[in-house]
Amino acid sequence: MPRIRHALGAVLLVLAIGVFPFASGSAALADDATPPPGDVGVATRPAGPDGRPDNRARFSYTADPGQSVTDQVYVGNTGTERQDFTVVATDALNGPDGAFNLLPTAETPSGLGSWVTFENGQNRIQFSLEPQEVRLLTFAVAFPADATPGDHVGGIVASVVQEGQQVNLDRRVATAVFARVSGDLQPRLTLASFDATFQGDWWNLFGGTLKVLYTVNNPGNVALAANLTMSTATWFGIPAAGDQGGSTPVLLPGNSATYEFDINGVGQWGYLNPSARLQPFADTTDVSQQVLVTPVSRDTVVVALPWTLLIAAAVVTAIVLLLRWRRRRDEARAQEWIAYTEQQAAAAAEAKVRAVAAAAPADS
Template sequence: MRIPTKVAAILALAILVPAAWPAPAFAAPVPAAADDGRVTWSVVPADAAGPDGRRVVDLELAPGARATEHVAVSNHSAEEVTFALSANDGYLTERGSFDMRPSAVEPVDGGAWIAVPDEVVVGPGETEVVSVEVAAPADALPGDHPAGVAASVRSGGEMQVESRVGVRVNLRVPGDVVAALDADLLGVSFLHGPSLFEPGSLVVRYAVVNDGTVALNTTALVGADSALGGPHASAPRGEALEVLPGGRREISVEVPGVWPLGPFGVEAVVGATVAEGAAGGDVPAPADVVLTDTAWALPLLHALVLLALVLVGWAVRRALRARRSRLDRLIERARAEGRAEVLASRG
């Protein structure tokens, strides 16, 4: 079905990556090139008439149920392009961006539930609506099953390059779901302040693991207390970070206002809520995980400066003593010469 291209859709341009590596299908807009020229395109959720304003496809299916969704593939180039279509399991990158497995990798979860045509031909400046058939297996487990649908082009000679743009598909199966959170403390390090008269900070690294069947939004409250009675330091609770079922994310939090006063007791309270729209509806949030450790914030710079001052003081004192010793020797020599002259004149 052909529709006008003047639609309210955000242009997401493809990223060039080797076909052997995962292509970031949902990354920031960047131009992509095909064999015979510059090709730019976008893929957005749609209904049968065209783009419908959604950013992602949210779909709840009972085990064994089927549904039809749509995506709109828009060709913003000056020539007709044939786009390959694919569906695969979704995941979060290290930076937290949503992506889908490479087309060469066989889907094993939500991506295996989705069927799309092998390709779609889109004329210059035109948009084609593509049907997306979704069928949940009869034994589908309750919970979230992230997936994605992408349109891609290949270019290059012997080394093929796959450029793709995709749509996130949140598939959910209702039922008895589990919200489970785990976390590990990876390490704590101290950063000195910009000057000797300003506090430094503790950098706390921890990993969050989603052991449940629903997506979680995680946050942490991190604090530090000096064993020598220094002021309490804490980091504000940051933006919630999404962790998909079975996923793991490593996070660093900087705790400011820490003076180098020796050992510190560090505590990180990691909490989570069920992501908005996740399967399970009113499922209770998992219990907080409390991570504790002892870290050392030593005044190394202060000690070095003190040592330098001591060395400078010692050097100045030694120079003054040497100068005084030379002056005493000169005075004694002058006195001796004076006595010698007096004795010589008497003789």
């Protein structure tokens, strides 16, 4: 278990920075930057067969059930005080938002983490490091004879517990481990749900936003990321907004995650048909681990009423109805006046006739 101190250790720590840091109960992939005096600093970095740090961002293996592989990792103290380290192999999972998480340090793994053993024959090892000191750890990954085909994912976590006045802070840095068991690979992602709502100012006909909420499932046995294309159409399939792209992070087998996406510049066309297309892929530079995956798509219908046009139409309709009512009222009044004048004229004529008739005998 070689230890390298002082100048060489400082060089290796500089090389080690940039993999994956976490704090508290979950681990994310990276490492601590140089801390202020008295702070905790943790770093990990994969190492090659020659014991030198290499450029791998993660540990990646492919093997048959029953086989075993050996590898090395550097763990370093980038802080300014002596620290007690716990290095543990554990299992990975996705959070509800798709974030890559690792089990808490104290939790016993049941998956890939249980396949890993360090120099002490266990899946965790403890030691102390002085400031700027690094330690090269050798570990083995033993693929069980009954391991199921596909990707099994975990991480090598370096943990330092920093004691506080009220709570302890678990400072963790990890490097992900992807172990693929050969056999029948079933790479697949599904869009389990896809919903959208329209948001926008009532007076702005073309400046709305579709708020999309969608859930991606990985029912297969291969860890997959995906490129995402969001589209929106309206009546007769006419595009209502330009295609907008995005991506989803690596989703581990058996996991699901829910994401949000905003489609901007959508008009109030009444009928909107947003859709998503996922093109999954294995997020690795190793050509041998690339797989062909069928794209998946899903759509929904959203009602986006053009309130400005509806209000304008309502005003125009009200004006037209008012004018028609006034015209009918005026026509009715005109008819009434005509009838009245005709009645008065007839009455006057009749009175005149009667007057003439009454005056006739007196003249004779």
